[in-house]
Amino acid sequence: MNRAVQLLxxxxxxxxxxxxxxxxxxxxxxxxxxxxxxxxSVSQQSDEAEAFRRSLRDLGYVEGRDISMTWWHGHxxxxxxxxxxxxxxxxxxxLLVVESTPAALAAKHATSSIPIVMxxxxxxxxxxxxxxxxxxxxxxxGLTNQSPDIATKRLRLLQETLPKATRVTVLFDPDTxxxxxxxxxxxxxxxxxxxxxxxxxxxxxEQVRTALSxxxxxxxxxxxxxxDAFMTSQGGVILQFAAKARLPVIYAYTPLARHGVLLSYAxxxxxxxxxxxxxxDKIFKGASPATLPVEQPTKFALVVNLRTAKTLGLExxxxxxxxxxxxxx
Numbered sequence: 001m002n003r004a005v006q007l008l009x010x011x012x013x014x015x016x017x018x019x020x021x022x023x024x025x026x027x028x029x030x031x032x033x034x035x036x037x038x039x040x041s042v043s044q045q046s047d048e049a050e051a052f053r054r055s056l057r058d059l060g061y062v063e064g065r066d067i068s069m070t071w072w073h074g075h076x077x078x079x080x081x082x083x084x085x086x087x088x089x090x091x092x093x094x095l096l097v098v099e100s101t102p103a104a105l106a107a108k109h110a111t112s113s114i115p116i117v118m119x120x121x122x123x124x125x126x127x128x129x130x131x132x133x134x135x136x137x138x139x140x141x142g143l144t145n146q147s148p149d150i151a152t153k154r155l156r157l158l159q160e161t162l163p164k165a166t167r168v169t170v171l172f173d174p175d176t177x178x179x180x181x182x183x184x185x186x187x188x189x190x191x192x193x194x195x196x197x198x199x200x201x202x203x204x205x206e207q208v209r210t211a212l213s214x215x216x217x218x219x220x221x222x223x224x225x226x227x228d229a230f231m232t233s234q235g236g237v238i239l240q241f242a243a244k245a246r247l248p249v250i251y252a253y254t255p256l257a258r259h260g261v262l263l264s265y266a267x268x269x270x271x272x273x274x275x276x277x278x279x280x281d282k283i284f285k286g287a288s289p290a291t292l293p294v295e296q297p298t299k300f301a302l303v304v305n306l307r308t309a310k311t312l313g314l315e316x317x318x319x320x321x322x323x324x325x326x327x328x329x
Contacts, residue, residue, distance in 0.1 A: 033067045033284055036088030038081060038107065039099040039119075040074040040229035042269075047255070051270040052097075052119070055277035076233020078102040078175060085110045095283060097276060098142075100229040101127050101177045108140055115283045118142030119276040120269055122178025122228070124294055133294040141289040142279050145227075145267040147297050151182055152189040154265050157302070158222060158250050159193055161263055161320050165221035165248075168197045171211060171238070172226035175203055179226055208234050212241045220247060227252030227266065235259070248312055257303035258328060262312070263320075268299035301325045 042048045049071065053063070061067045070091060072084040078100070085106045088096065096116045098104045101123070107116045108129055121144050124130045131137035133144075158165065170186065172179045183199060190197045198220065200211040215223070223242055225231040231238075232253045239260040242249045248262040257264035275295065282292060305328040309316050321327060 032065070033095065034091065034093045035067055035069045035095050035097060035280065036091065036093035037069065037071040037097045037099075038074075038084050038088065038103040039072065039097075040078060040081065040103055041076050041232045042099050042120075042273075043073045044071040048099075048119075048269050048273040052273040052277050055274040056280065059277060059281045061281070074103075074229075076230050078230065082106045082110070089114065095280060097280065101129075102175070102229075104129050104140065105177070108138070112139055114139065115289045116140040116142075117276050117279045117283070117289075118144065118294070119273050120145050120229075122146050122176070123181055126181060127177045130294055133296070135291065136294055137290050139289050141292040141294055143272045143275055143295050143297070145269070145272060145297055146178070147267065147300075149185075150265075150267075151185040154224070154250060154252065155186070155189050155193055155195060157263060157265050157320065157323075158224070159195070161304075161316060162222060162248065162314070166194070166196050167219065167221045168195055168224050169215050169220040169222070170197050170199045170224050170226060171208065171231060171234075172199060172201055173203055173228055173230040174201045176226075176228040176230065179228060182226055202234075203230070205234060205237060208237055209241075212238065215241075215245065215247070217245060217247060223247055223249045225249075225251060232256075235261075243311075246312060248308070248314065254301050254303055257305055257326075260305070260308055261303075262305055262308045262314070264301070264303045266301055267297040268301055271299040272297065303328065 070088060074081060081103050089110055096107050096114055097119055098107050098116060099120045101121050104118050104121050116139055123146050124144050125132060129140050172183060202208040202211050225238060235256045243260060251261040251264050252266045254264050254266050279292060283289060302324045303326045304316055304321060304324045307328055
């Protein structure tokens, strides 16, 4: 009997050990973090979204095992941003990732406890999202696409590419908080370079079309939309008009350079979304958004479209081509 009892105890011990080995991995992966994304101009199928997912995978996260993701896309409109944030919070997300200043402001207004990671925001300090870049101080941190002197850099590239151009029509959305600061910088730089900017505001597609109807080669040498989520979404409308009017367009969004923009000098948004995943990882591992410094862009891309230049009868200086990260022929 003693021998039989011993054998039974050994068998039970082996069984318990086997069950523990099987159960432990499941326990490690049982907590699934729910990420809510509020993106005004970036869709779930975009290159930026793929850069974000790829970075999370590289950090060891597997969708369905470690994380789940709900992605809201505003198609360039800020109208339903607040509702989107509220809906995601009702779904008990563990963290919000936001693209655009209005989305970040809506998220900050809606919650002071859920961490908020900015993927692309213009002026987080000036907009009141964070106390400072070095120490955000609340539940918001992440990345800004704001870079010192970027407006000046674009105008210099414009002047170098089109030395005879002086009349610059600037399209902007007044509802974007970052716009006021950017416009001020652009005006100051234009004065120094003796350029003559004309500013036209638009909040909706029909307003963009109305503004463009007042533009012609007799009144403008070049179109320059301000880089915000709404104006990015209006790329098709603006480029269609520019092609008919035979006006060159300087845009601050790289993908549009492959669809008719003459020149694009822009922050690499794929890189911003890639780096946003790093913030998500740090927060899920216990870091506080209040102490994670907001980072500025480190990668920029100059794209020149020689096909568009040929269509418009323009010759791009060799000095500009040497600076280009990509030349479309």
